[in-house]
Amino acid sequence: MRALIIGATGATGKDLLDILLRDPDYTSVTIFVRRSSGIVHPKLTEVLTDFDSLEPLAGQISGDVWFSCMGTTLKTAGSKEKQWHIDYELPLKFAEIASRNAVPCTVLLSAYGASSTSKVFYSAMKGKLEERIAQMRFHSYIIFRPGLLLRKDSDRPGERISAGLLKFLNGVGLFRKFRPMPTALLAEKMAKAPKLFRDGRHEVALERIFEF
Numbered sequence: 001m002r003a004l005i006i007g008a009t010g011a012t013g014k015d016l017l018d019i020l021l022r023d024p025d026y027t028s029v030t031i032f033v034r035r036s037s038g039i040v041h042p043k044l045t046e047v048l049t050d051f052d053s054l055e056p057l058a059g060q061i062s063g064d065v066w067f068s069c070m071g072t073t074l075k076t077a078g079s080k081e082k083q084w085h086i087d088y089e090l091p092l093k094f095a096e097i098a099s100r101n102a103v104p105c106t107v108l109l110s111a112y113g114a115s116s117t118s119k120v121f122y123s124a125m126k127g128k129l130e131e132r133i134a135q136m137r138f139h140s141y142i143i144f145r146p147g148l149l150l151r152k153d154s155d156r157p158g159e160r161i162s163a164g165l166l167k168f169l170n171g172v173g174l175f176r177k178f179r180p181m182p183t184a185l186l187a188e189k190m191a192k193a194p195k196l197f198r199d200g201r202h203e204v205a206l207e208r209i210f211e212f
Contacts, residue, residue: 001194002028004061004103006051006094007069009033011151012109015187016069017044023191030063032094051090054097061097065105065140065194068094080121088129095133104139105194109186112147112205134201142193145205148180181209 003020007013008031020026021041031037032049039046047060054061068091077083095106114126130143189209193202196212204212 001026001065002063003030004063004066004098005029005031005069006066006091007071007109009035009037010069010071012149012183012187012190013067013069015184016067016190019184019187019191025195026191028063030060032057032061051093054093058097058101061094061103062101063103065107066094066098066103067107067109067190069109071109074122083122084125088125092129092132095136099136099138105142106133106138106140107142107190107193108133108144109190110143110145112145114143114145140194140197140199141201142190142197143201143203144186144190144193144209145203146181146186146209147206149186150180150182179207179210185210 003026005013005017005020008017017029017031017037017039020029021043026043028043028045029041030045030047032047032051034049034051036046036048047057049057070086070091072083072086074080074083077086091108098106108130110130111123111126113120113123114130115123116127116131118124118127134141186209189204189212192212193204
């Protein structure tokens with residue numbers, strides 16, 4: 001399979017890239033990045049990308065599956081408008097080109113609770129992106145909705161505190177459904193999904209991600 005990734009420099013995206021490069025089922029991996037990752041591998045093609053001007057790169061958005069790991073936090077983005085642009089508008093534009101170029105499979109990293117009707121800005125944004133991509137009718141459309149992610153060497157105090165609390169509660173048998181997930185495990189499941197879900201729409205959330 002020929003894979004494409006956007007968001008390859010984020011925590012999950014880095015893990016996904018590493019897994020795809022080691023997986024013999026993936027014959028090539030193309031990443032679209034603002035700056036070079038510095039990774040050299042015979043299967044890897046790196047496309048330096050201005051995500052606000054994707055059309056000139058449309059010819060390179062071609063393959064068997066594209067993975068979207070693109071996203072940011074409100075704190076990092078600085079405003080809801082900027083977060084909307086990064087989390088919604090940019091992946092949507094990439095999806096439109098991939099659909100036009102007949103890339104058959106989409107794997108979207110979304111979020112638990114994503115719903116276009118949610119009163120929560122982040123959840124509504126993710127839900128609306130899911131719905132817009134669904135309208136493009138990819139042959140296979142796989143949505144991952146994990147809960148709390150464990151990033152390597154996370155510098156987010158709230159994330160570390162939440163993970164510690166959930167681990168404690170899980171240890172006494174509570175909230176097992178919401179147990180934290182390492183980004184490496186999520187990436188492993190994302191890489192595996194196109195091999196299992198070859199057609200139709202599939203939504204994979206929380207404990208189901210651990211199970212396959």
